[in-house]
Amino acid sequence: xxxxxxxxxxxxxxxxxxxxxxxxxxxxxxxxxxxxxxxxxxxxxxxxxxxxxxxxxxxxxxxxxxxxxxxxxxxxxxxxxxxxxxxxxxxxxxxxxxxxxxxxxxxxxxxxxxxxxxxxxxxxxxxxxxxxx
Amino acid sequence: xxxxxxxxxxxxxxxxxxxxxxxxxxxxxxxxxxxxxxxxxxxxxxxxxxxxxxxxxxxxxxxxxxxxxxxxxxxxxxxxxxxxxxxxxxxxxxxxxxxxxxxxxxxxxxxxxxxxxxxxxxxxxxxxxxxxxxxxxxxxxxxx
Numbered sequence: 466x467x468x469x470x471x472x473x474x475x476x477x478x479x480x481x482x483x484x485x486x487x488x489x490x491x492x493x494x495x496x497x498x499x500x501x502x503x504x505x506x507x508x509x510x511x512x513x514x515x516x517x518x519x520x521x522x523x524x525x526x527x528x529x530x531x532x533x534x535x536x537x538x539x540x541x542x543x544x545x546x547x548x549x550x551x552x553x554x555x556x557x558x559x560x561x562x563x564x565x566x567x568x569x570x571x572x573x574x575x576x577x578x579x580x581x582x583x584x585x586x587x588x589x590x591x592x593x594x595x596x597x598x
Numbered sequence: 599x600x601x602x603x604x605x606x607x608x609x610x611x612x613x614x615x616x617x618x619x620x621x622x623x624x625x626x627x628x629x630x631x632x633x634x635x636x637x638x639x640x641x642x643x644x645x646x647x648x649x650x651x652x653x654x655x656x657x658x659x660x661x662x663x664x665x666x667x668x669x670x671x672x673x674x675x676x677x678x679x680x681x682x683x684x685x686x687x688x689x690x691x692x693x694x695x696x697x698x699x700x701x702x703x704x705x706x707x708x709x710x711x712x713x714x715x716x717x718x719x720x721x722x723x724x725x726x727x728x729x730x731x732x733x734x735x736x737x738x739x740x741x742x
Contacts, residue, residue, distance in 0.1 A: 479663035483643070486659075486691070503721035510693045514662045561729055562694035568728045 470530030471495075475513070477522045477542065485513055485527055489538065492529035498536045501591045504569035505538060511566035512540040512587040520544025520578065520585055535571070535592035546577035546585040646671045652711075653683040659691035660699065668699050676706040687717035697729045704736055714739060 473488055475481040486506045493502050509527065516525050522544030530537050567573045572590035644664035647655045654675065660668060675682065682703065689696075704713050715738045718726060726738055 479661070479665075482661050482663050483659060506691065507693055507721075507725065510661055510691075514693070514695065517662065561697050565694050565697075565725060565728055569724075 470528050472526055472528035472539075474524045474526050477517045477520070477525050477544075479514075479517060481525070482510055482513060482517075485525075486510060488527065489529055493536070496529070496531050496536060498531070498593070500593055501569075505536070505589065505591055508566045508570050508573075508589045508591075509538050509540060511562040512538075512589065514562055515587075516540065516542040516544060516585065520546060522585075532590065535590050538589045539586060540589070541584065541586040542578070543584055544578055545580055545583050546575070644668065648675070649685060650683075652680050653685060655685040655688065657688040660689060660696035661691065661693050662695045665695045665699060668696075669702065672699070672703055673706075676703060679710040681711040681714060682707065683714045683716060685716050686722060687719070689718065689722055692718075692722045692725055694729070697725070697731070700731060700736055701734065704734060712737065716740075 471492055475485055475488075486509070489506060489509050490502065493499060493505065513525055513527070516522050520542050522542035524543060526539075526541045528539045528541075530539070566587075566589070570589045570591050572588070574588045576584075576586040578585040644656070644658040644660050644667065646668060647657065649655050652675070654672065656668075658664075684700070686692075700713065700715070707713065713736045715726065715731075715736060717740065718738060723738065726732075726736075732738065
């Protein structure tokens with residue numbers, strides 16, 4: 466069975482975060498990927514929060530796609546990733562999002578939008594465990 | 599539940615009454631949310647109840663959207679000395695913005711009291727551990 470990826474656009478506003486989580490949770494349900502649901506909802510929230518806070522994007526596009534026994538969530542915006550990757554120990558109370566996001570997924574990648582080439586994409590992949598469901 | 603319940607009313611904030619919460623829900627999620635109600639997904643809003651003099655209950659989802667309201671509600675409590683207890687049994691979601699709330703509270707108390715977190719669910723507990731809050735002197739305790 467082929468399950469096509471579903472993508473949806475959201476406004477880059479904090480109040481969209483709850484709806485983004487509902488969208489992702491619905492897709493996880495559709496793909497029967499309930500294992501690690503909470504981890505993925507956290508990761509997608511952190512990725513989207515970064516886009517909202519730092520990128521100056523006009524919209525955030527979130528897609529959820531099965532990838533074999535794994536699930537990939539992509540968060541893409543049309544903004545500029547103009548902050549260095551923060552270090553929680555140096556930056557104090559803030560900037561923990563990247564650390565949390567990376568901690569709860571199996572694979573995490575970031576393509577940074579620049580001023581010359583806007584558009585930041587974060588890929589988050591989580592795979593089923595042997596006994597996963 | 600402890601009978602003492604107070605609303606924290608700050609300029610620009612909607613009081614946390616059930617009625618206000620309903621309005622806030624509508625304002626936050628817009629028209630699409632009701633029809634996409636998924637029983638597997640926790641509620642989409644956040645509120646705080648002060649259940650005792652130095653105890654606050656965090657309810658719902660604490661993220662970037664609820665950060666400002668949370669800090670505004672906690673500010674008057676942080677002005678007074680004493681340990682502060684967070685009851686987390688009804689906190690369904692916490693991210694780095696929520697961690698930031700707790701760390702800011704600890705900094706605001708600045709030795710005038712400690713912060714204790716109680717009854718967090720399994721995933722919130724996991725996030726608190728990854729964030730290393732225990733290393734910052736923020737204790738977590740299960741139901742006694």
